[in-house]
Amino acid sequence: MFVSIDGPSGAGKTTIVHHLAQMLVAGGENVHVTAEPSKGPIGKLCRELTETVTGHALACLYAADRYHHMENEIRPFIEEGQTVITDRFIPSGLVMQRFDGIDPAFLWQLNAEVDRPDLAVILEADPEVISERLVERGAHNRFQLSPGSSHAEVHFYRQATERLIQAGFDVMRVDCNERPPEQVASVIRDRLTTFFASPTSNP
Numbered sequence: 001m002f003v004s005i006d007g008p009s010g011a012g013k014t015t016i017v018h019h020l021a022q023m024l025v026a027g028g029e030n031v032h033v034t035a036e037p038s039k040g041p042i043g044k045l046c047r048e049l050t051e052t053v054t055g056h057a058l059a060c061l062y063a064a065d066r067y068h069h070m071e072n073e074i075r076p077f078i079e080e081g082q083t084v085i086t087d088r089f090i091p092s093g094l095v096m097q098r099f100d101g102i103d104p105a106f107l108w109q110l111n112a113e114v115d116r117p118d119l120a121v122i123l124e125a126d127p128e129v130i131s132e133r134l135v136e137r138g139a140h141n142r143f144q145l146s147p148g149s150s151h152a153e154v155h156f157y158r159q160a161t162e163r164l165i166q167a168g169f170d171v172m173r174v175d176c177n178e179r180p181p182e183q184v185a186s187v188i189r190d191r192l193t194t195f196f197a198s199p200t201s202n203p
């Protein structure tokens with residue numbers, strides 16, 4: 001089982017991944033939590049270079065990290081029978097580099113050969129809600145510093161989500177405006193429980 005969690009900065013990805021993993025482990029699942037940029041060599045480069053490298057070069061670097069992450073970490077853990085949860089995956093790749101003006105069609109092509117998650121969760125929240133959370137928590141990157149970035153990101157996510165649905169991804173959109181993180185995680189856990197119960201996920 002492979003689950004990705006994406007959504008605009010401040011929607012709560014890292015918080016939800018933490019709660020969801022705890023709930024699944026408590027329910028007896030073997031869970032491997034990961035994130036992008038990954039901890040691999042290309043992911044390390046991504047972290048070092050995101051503030052200074054822009055545009056197509058950064059988009060290609062993140063896509064390279066995703067392919068390397070998939071081949072060297074995600075697939076092996078899935079093959080071991082673990083549930084892999086990643087904090088950011090393809091949807092982030094379709095969204096973040098749009099801040100540098102990259103064409104969504106180019107981003108789509110770059111990610112075209114990446115394995116699809118069994119469930120792509122998109123956390124949704126209003127721009128005003130997430131920008132307040134970011135002010136309280138503090139910005140993590142240059143994308144969050146420009147005025148109106150939350151509005152732009154929410155817009156990019158809506159477009160990316162529509163594209164993923166159109167391409168046949170199993171997308172779960174979760175409203176994170178009012179719900180506390182534990183409740184958001186339990187809504188996702190309930191959806192995953194239906195996967196675990198299906199005969200194909202327990203051969």
Ligand SMILES: Nc1ncnc2c1ncn2[C@@H]1O[C@H](COP(=O)(O)OP(=O)(O)OP(=O)(O)O)[C@@H](O)[C@H]1O
Pocket residue numbers: 007008009010011012013014015016133134136137140176177178179180181184
């Ligand atoms: N459902 C929620 N309700 C209220 N506050 C939340 C919720 N989810 C997360 N938060 C808070 O919002 C802030 C941002 O959460 P978090 O860092 O998990 O977001 P993120 O989407 O991973 O952000 P980034 O993309 O910047 O890494 C944190 O202070 C967190 O405690």
Ligand SMILES: Cc1cn([C@H]2C[C@H](O)[C@@H](COP(=O)(O)O)O2)c(=O)[nH]c1=O
Pocket residue numbers: 009036037050062088089092093094096097140141142
């Ligand atoms: C997967 C992905 C990530 N990024 C950037 C966005 C942030 O600067 C970091 C992630 O750190 P966070 O603590 O999760 O916010 O990576 C990107 O630009 N493109 C991507 O595809």
